[in-house]
Amino acid sequence: MIRWLNGGRGLSREAIVGLSLVSVYLVFTALFWAYPFFWLAKLSVTQWRFFDEPTFVGVRNFVRAVQDPQFLGALWNVVRFLALYLPIAFGGALLVAFGLQHVGRGRAFVALCFLLSNVSSGVALSLVFLKIFSSTGPLNNSLYAAIGVRIPWTNEPTLAMLAIALVVAWKFVGYYGLIVYSGLLTVPRELYDAARLDHAGRWTRLVRITLPMLNPQLMMVLTFAILVAFGLFTEPYLITGGGPADSTATPQMIIYETAFRRLQPSHAATMSIIISLGSYLLVVLARRLFEKKVVIA
């Protein structure tokens, strides 16, 4: 038997085993990560149509991308999505977190109910919501029976975006709620006791103690929400198909269409680089604006 765990003498067997294990991953990552990375960089500064030789065009791709009205529209759609999604996501997450804190015994059951949507199939449930939101679907049928109106979910730009935001929120609120709940557990009880002595009401305690103490968790939710907004593809692709009139077309959908329907990979590669930088910058900006270091003095 080889002694391979022998403390740390020179380039020991331990170091050799460690290095060879790690190099397996490095070979894999060189092929399926670094090489595509190189190609992406190359595509962004060349003109290529899948079959010909790439020709160097410098920054012309970037200039073209930032002037493409469809691409700019898709970026604006990210903003419209976030405007609808963030209130629902934060409201839902707080509701779930306080709910979990309140129920006590049935906590695991409630958490599982909210989390099932998070781990189940995005494709399948998009198709289900396509039916649920349709003009003769169950949602409109019960609305019609109750108050006599039908909501044209997929025919009006804001309603279509709201439908997407609701579906995505349905999927992620349980997860966000669990994040916020894990933060609630760390708030020291003495803070509330002290506040009660000062006759602070329920609302004051929420705004002055709970929410500030939850800042790290709420920042995490905000970060995830921004990344979700930029990565959106399956839900709008299957539920609205980007319509009406591109009002729910997301950057990922535009990139997919440009690369594989219109066969303009250079243009698509440039857009995907801009999107990645954009999501990164928005996350950094959000952190600058809202992240607070909370210190209990």
Add this chain to the structure above:
Amino acid sequence: MRTRLSALLRSKTPGGWLVTIAIYALALTWLYPFAWMVTASLKPTAQIYTTGLFAGNWTLDNFRFLLATADKLDRPFLAALGISALVTVSVTASVLVTSAFIAFALARLRFPGRKLFGDFLLLQMVIPTTMFILPLFVLVKELGLLNSLAALVLPFMMSGWGIYMMSQSFRSMPEEYFDAARLDRASLWQTVTKVVMPLNTSIIAIVALFTFTGTWDNFLWPLIAISEADRMPLSVLLATFSKQYGGYAGPVMAGAVLQTLPLAVLFLLFRRQFLQGMALSLK
């Protein structure tokens, strides 16, 4: 028993009970799309929109149509189910084994460049994967793997995220276990499979569950890499079927049930590890 129940009843005010009931009601509402999906898949298409949730003539015709008749429409769902299962199981098994060994090296072995490797994994996790889909397509095309199972398996056989998550968990193991393994002259294989893995089942379950779900439900990549219907995994075949034959609401919902079922079953089986693992990943 009765005293316990009355103690439980007295533990909350009437208002508190109202809130509790509201929370349970909301939690059950969250399951409504699943209930609607399952019942719709069991009704004739004509009754899906016209009957109440639990009303209608129950039948398995939609599943029969999907698994037998759809074949004649060039929509081989049975084959797609097999492809999805094969791809998902291979990717998950490969990610688990490679992550466990490499994470063990990263967490417990001393070798030059160890810290650099950990930083590199973090960098990889920060860069969004959707950015790589287009150049990955170029690579897979160059390798001549378009429309093959290999296109769905090879690029996902290892996971930086899996390695990182497992190494975080392995790092907190007491050194005594490894002293004992050293004394017993355990081999690398024995150390990882007999010592490390049994003591970290929670994180392994989490990596397995997320890898399984992510691979089974992956949509954009197979949509790009596979264009022939008889090579498509279930997620893509179902979506193209729904786009082309949207009127067949019953069979589409039956397909949605098939696509959801393995994920829901796994989630319920591993719910304990999952909740633990969620808490782990939130730290």
